[in-house]
Amino acid sequence: MSRNKIFSTDHKTIGIQFLVSSLIFMGLGGLLAMLMRWQLGWPGSALPWMERMAPQGMPGGIMLPEYYNMLFTMHGSIMIFFGVIPLLVGAFGNYLIPLKIGAPDMAFPRLNMLSFWLLPVSAATVLTGFLAEGGAAAAGWTAYPPLSGTQATMGAGQTFWAAGVIVLGFSSILGAINYIATIVNHRAPGMTFHRMPISIWALFTTAILTLLATPVLAAAMILLLLDRAVGTSFFLPAGMIVDGSALAHAGGQPLLWQHLFWFYSHPAVYIMILPAMGFVSDILPTFARKPLFGYKAIAYAAVAIGAVGFLVWAHHMFQSGMNPALGTSFMIATMVVAVPTGVKVFSWLGTLWRGDIRLATPMLHALGFISMFVIGGLTGIFLGSTPVNMYLHDTYFVVGHLHYVLFGGSLFGAFAGITFWYPKMFGRQMNDRLGRIHFWLTFVFFNSVMFPMFALGMSGMPRRIYDYTQYPALAHLTDINRLMSIAAFCLAASQILFAFNFLWSLAKGKPAGQNPWQATTLEWTTSSPPPHGNFAQTPVVHRGPYEYSVPGAARDWTPQTEEPPRGQG
Amino acid sequence: MGFFPESASSFGGEIDRLFWAIFWITGFFFLLVQAGLLFFVLKYRSRAGRKASYVHGHTGLEVIWTVVPALILLVLTIASQKVWSEIRSPRRMPKDALHVEVLAEQFAWNIRYPGPDQRMETPDDITTINELHLPVNRPALVSLKSKDVIHSFFVADFRVKQDAVPGLTTQVWFTPTKLGQYEIRCAELCGLGHYRMRGQVTVQPRRDFEAWLVETKANE
Numbered sequence: 001m002s003r004n005k006i007f008s009t010d011h012k013t014i015g016i017q018f019l020v021s022s023l024i025f026m027g028l029g030g031l032l033a034m035l036m037r038w039q040l041g042w043p044g045s046a047l048p049w050m051e052r053m054a055p056q057g058m059p060g061g062i063m064l065p066e067y068y069n070m071l072f073t074m075h076g077s078i079m080i081f082f083g084v085i086p087l088l089v090g091a092f093g094n095y096l097i098p099l100k101i102g103a104p105d106m107a108f109p110r111l112n113m114l115s116f117w118l119l120p121v122s123a124a125t126v127l128t129g130f131l132a133e134g135g136a137a138a139a140g141w142t143a144y145p146p147l148s149g150t151q152a153t154m155g156a157g158q159t160f161w162a163a164g165v166i167v168l169g170f171s172s173i174l175g176a177i178n179y180i181a182t183i184v185n186h187r188a189p190g191m192t193f194h195r196m197p198i199s200i201w202a203l204f205t206t207a208i209l210t211l212l213a214t215p216v217l218a219a220a221m222i223l224l225l226l227d228r229a230v231g232t233s234f235f236l237p238a239g240m241i242v243d244g245s246a247l248a249h250a251g252g253q254p255l256l257w258q259h260l261f262w263f264y265s266h267p268a269v270y271i272m273i274l275p276a277m278g279f280v281s282d283i284l285p286t287f288a289r290k291p292l293f294g295y296k297a298i299a300y301a302a303v304a305i306g307a308v309g310f311l312v313w314a315h316h317m318f319q320s321g322m323n324p325a326l327g328t329s330f331m332i333a334t335m336v337v338a339v340p341t342g343v344k345v346f347s348w349l350g351t352l353w354r355g356d357i358r359l360a361t362p363m364l365h366a367l368g369f370i371s372m373f374v375i376g377g378l379t380g381i382f383l384g385s386t387p388v389n390m391y392l393h394d395t396y397f398v399v400g401h402l403h404y405v406l407f408g409g410s411l412f413g414a415f416a417g418i419t420f421w422y423p424k425m426f427g428r429q430m431n432d433r434l435g436r437i438h439f440w441l442t443f444v445f446f447n448s449v450m451f452p453m454f455a456l457g458m459s460g461m462p463r464r465i466y467d468y469t470q471y472p473a474l475a476h477l478t479d480i481n482r483l484m485s486i487a488a489f490c491l492a493a494s495q496i497l498f499a500f501n502f503l504w505s506l507a508k509g510k511p512a513g514q515n516p517w518q519a520t521t522l523e524w525t526t527s528s529p530p531p532h533g534n535f536a537q538t539p540v541v542h543r544g545p546y547e548y549s550v551p552g553a554a555r556d557w558t559p560q561t562e563e564p565p566r567g568q569g
Numbered sequence: 570m571g572f573f574p575e576s577a578s579s580f581g582g583e584i585d586r587l588f589w590a591i592f593w594i595t596g597f598f599f600l601l602v603q604a605g606l607l608f609f610v611l612k613y614r615s616r617a618g619r620k621a622s623y624v625h626g627h628t629g630l631e632v633i634w635t636v637v638p639a640l641i642l643l644v645l646t647i648a649s650q651k652v653w654s655e656i657r658s659p660r661r662m663p664k665d666a667l668h669v670e671v672l673a674e675q676f677a678w679n680i681r682y683p684g685p686d687q688r689m690e691t692p693d694d695i696t697t698i699n700e701l702h703l704p705v706n707r708p709a710l711v712s713l714k715s716k717d718v719i720h721s722f723f724v725a726d727f728r729v730k731q732d733a734v735p736g737l738t739t740q741v742w743f744t745p746t747k748l749g750q751y752e753i754r755c756a757e758l759c760g761l762g763h764y765r766m767r768g769q770v771t772v773q774p775r776r777d778f779e780a781w782l783v784e785t786k787a788n789e
Contacts, residue, residue, distance in 0.1 A: 064761075065761045065762065065763075065764060066761040069758070069760075069761060069763070138761075139758065140758050144718075144719055144757070144758070145718075146717065146718045146719070146735055147718040147719065147758065147759060147760060153717070153718055153760065237735050237736025237737075238736065239716075239735070239736070240716065240717055240735055241674075241716045241717060242675070242717045242718075243675075252736070253736065254719060254734050254735060254736065254737075255734065255737075288613070288621060289615075289620075289621040290621040290622065290623075290624070291623065291624065291625050292625075293624065293625070293626050293627075294625075294626040294627075294631050295625065295626070296626075297626070297631050297635075319721065319730045319731055319732055320732045320734070321731070321732050321734045321737050321739040324653065324654075324657035324658065324659075327653065327657070328650055328653065328654075331646060331649060331650070331653075332646055335642040335643075335645065335646045336642075338638065338642055339635060339638055339639045339642065342598075342634060342635075342638045343631070343634060343635055345602060346630075346631075346634040347626075347631070349602065349605045349606065349609065350624075350626070350627070350630065352606070352609035352610065352613060353609055353613070353622075353624075354613060354621065354622040354624065355609070355613045355621045355622075356613065356615045356619045356620060356621040357609070357610055357613050357614050357615055358615045359610070359614070367606060367610065370602070370606060371602075371603060371606055374598075374599060374602045374603070375599065378595035378598060378599055379595075381591055381595055381642075381645065382588065382591050382592075382595070385587060385591060385645060385646075385649040386649055386650070386652075386653040386657075387580075387583070387584045387587055387649055387652040387653050387656060388584060388587055388588050388591065388649070390584065390656070390728060390729065390730050391584055391588070391725070391728045391730065393730055393756070394721060394723070394730070394756040394757060395756070455572045458572035458573055459572045459573070459574070459725075460574055460723075460725030460726075460754070462723065462754050462755070462756045464758045464763065465763070465764045466763070466764040467764050467765070468764070470764055470765045470767060471752050471754060471767060472752070473574065473725075473751075473752050548621060548623075549620055549621040549622070549623050550623055551623050556620070556621070
């Protein structure tokens, strides 16, 4: 591979680099989850071969509580920061934006390259924590101080974690600037905002959210680092006594961190779901051979979710000691978000109505997305209700809810997107039969792991608990946890099929041709994979993105570039 | 549906009713979407000769599915607010409540009763570790503090959860309505011993509670 292939400024190469690295990180994050499931299914049982992997965390193969805390912290951090966000935003944003708006490349190709190369730097920094004294960060992916804020309560791994997340923030911001500039300035002639595919609306909204929210996260991380390293007290109040010795900090406020952190991290949830919604909105019309139902409503709903998404952050803090009147206003904003979300779901159903539906792998994942995301969305209403939240907050109900949004939603959306655009990226089709088997196994095992979490939460089982059998009233949950763990191992094993299909099809897949799905948008009007510069000639856009089954047309798809019949101008 | 532990506090029943109201409403939309999805996929599955309709939307339908969920959410918000204000509004905290202070630390609950003088931090205070006793049917006002990191006071049977934040005093009140023993669980990650930060609430008849206070003071 030449130097230009690795340090490439071509948006397609950068997109694929993001894709491959985020899939590898997801594999790693998934393996950490398997270790957790081992401990939850068989608390305190030995995994002898793990002693060699983690002699300090699992002496004799038996997991220590601090190791368990490190596992869920790193699982969440890796999945969110190095998995879902780089996959949905980094990979698809880079790959799709120029191709779908008819541009030869991103507005700032070198900035784009930098945005990718900060990702391995950031990941290496965070993962270095595993080698640090006391292991990697173990204060949860939310890293609430004071636990995360002093050397006395959390070791050097936490410092690496915060430093790495700051680097990642730069990567996100550079990417976001690029997306916004490209979408605003580099659309092909005729590509008005209202002719853009919904995936572009979604990535555009996402870029704005990233640009506005990430600096706040970076600021919070810098303050945390200062508290840890220099002895400032942004988040640390007076009078703390840890392990019998008084700390010298004074004047800080732990809740400040929660406000700053969630001011980023709640919009981040929308950063992780809006692109998936966009892909599904592109894929449904293609496989239902029908225009998207309510195009404008879906596009504006994405913008509305993004806008209101900035006003809901403190619904993570209803029981934090924050003024309860503030809880009321955040509950109202939270309920408001459900409205545009519902509009999207109903519009997708409307797209299927009276369609001509083909169930290829990308469509199965898109349908799976709708089905699973609905559970994630509806369970959010329980948590948004302040009194019900008092019971369910920080229980497994929340863990179930977030996995239905981020796995059931984001990941099924990502699988839909990967299987849909794979032929464009690599010029070959993935095996559809293998793809459908992978979908069904993932769907069944995902639900078998995650759905029981709602029952665990209703039983009052707190999250982030190394050994719930310490609570006699929870000890009866061993059987259900064991079944969930078995399902989790099967879920992980099923992903081998996907990895195999992905790699095997690179060499052996059926050649895809320019437009294997008979789709209408611009990326399908150029070769697969597209050449450097994407289009032989700049495309000219004459119509909306989802013109399927147009009456009187010869075929059931009418590309965006097709000129209108003469006389109807 | 027997997952919930039986409610043992005055407003536990109200929270449960709110939960089940949301359950049935969201359950209806859950079934509606899943059934619609399945029905459309089966009914409009591609076969020879089928052609999809060229439809871009329907304003009437779109207004309905915006307005109806908005109204339902409005009702849920109002119902939630009613309970929330009853539980959390400082003005509605009962005046005659028994006052208890809980000081959380890694990884224990330090419990303090004001004693006969009704004031904290005086020599007649009664203190215990991890053992909270409360009289039945009398409101209890728990003031939460923390020595080190954030903890969360969670009694599932009472449907009560409140974080204990260093540097702040947070308050939560409830009225235990059932005799018995219940677990206090820490619900906010507080370090390596988080999982074993367990306390116990014992709800007793008033006379037994008074006797326990005297006995505990004598054993101090």
